[in-house]
Amino acid sequence: MSNLAFSSFTLNGVDAQKFLQGQVTLNVAALAENVTRYTAICSLKGRIQFGLWLTKLNPESFEIVTTQDQSEEFAKHIKKFGAFSKMKLEQAAQVFPTLNDDSTDFSPTETDVNVWQLQAIEAGQAWISATTAELFQPQELRLHQREGVHYDKGCYIGQEIIARLWFKAKPKSWLHLVQGTGDVPAPATQLNKDIQIVNSIAIDGGYKALVVAKPAALEELGLTILALPESLNGDVARPQ
Secondary structure (H helix, E strand, C coil), X not given: CCCCCEXXXXXXXXXXXXXXXXXXXXXXCCCCECCEEEEEEECCCCXXXXXXXXXEEECCEXXXXXXXXXXXXXXXXXXXXXXXXXXXXXXXXXXXEEEECCEEEEECCCCCHHHHHHHHHHCCCCCCCHHHCCCCCHHHHCHHHHCCCCCCCCCCXXXXXXXXXXXXXXXXXXXXXXXXXXXXXXXXXXXXXXXXXXXXXXXXXXXXXXXXXXXXXXXXXXXXXECCCHHHCXXXXXXX
8 A cells, every 4th residue: 555645725815826826836826716736836946845736716715735744844834934814724634636637636535546656657747745855846847848837927936946947948857757677766766866766656577657867867777768648748948
């Protein structure tokens, strides 16, 4: 049985949307209601500190899901930065994931988390846990290709560095789906200096994993590179 678990929160109040707009990488104001998107709260260095699934019920009411091992620190972060905002964060029941095309939905009905992990990895839906916090930039995880980052939404934590990487540079490493043999490398493990595990799971004869890597390094290590969904293919850099 997987050790991965998820915690859900509600954020309600007249300032909820305005507050989240200044925190997460996606454009909360433009997010359609009742649509779940995976997004991030970043550090000042532009690396993902908290990964979260965000659903807007209306501009004053949001549902948020994090991995359970990030839930306590996430709640502390929201209460610290939102201390003077008219809103209230409350933790709800444990929830369970189901893959839904290009996103994940959550409900209190128990599902097999191992099944979801494999499906999410194969779909390129990387997620952040406490182990991988502050290791990766959103663009490296192809988060912009999943509508989890918008570059024209205004200021948020880490925005200056994230925007600079998009408009004036490009990542040297980015997300790939690979298959390997042997023991399953844990998230955050570096297979070498140019390959780092984001998420991984055992399969017959080995493992599948999402890694942030330089393409040449994958070939050198002999890993099998598998195809990601079409929406996640191609260069992660800004089109010139």
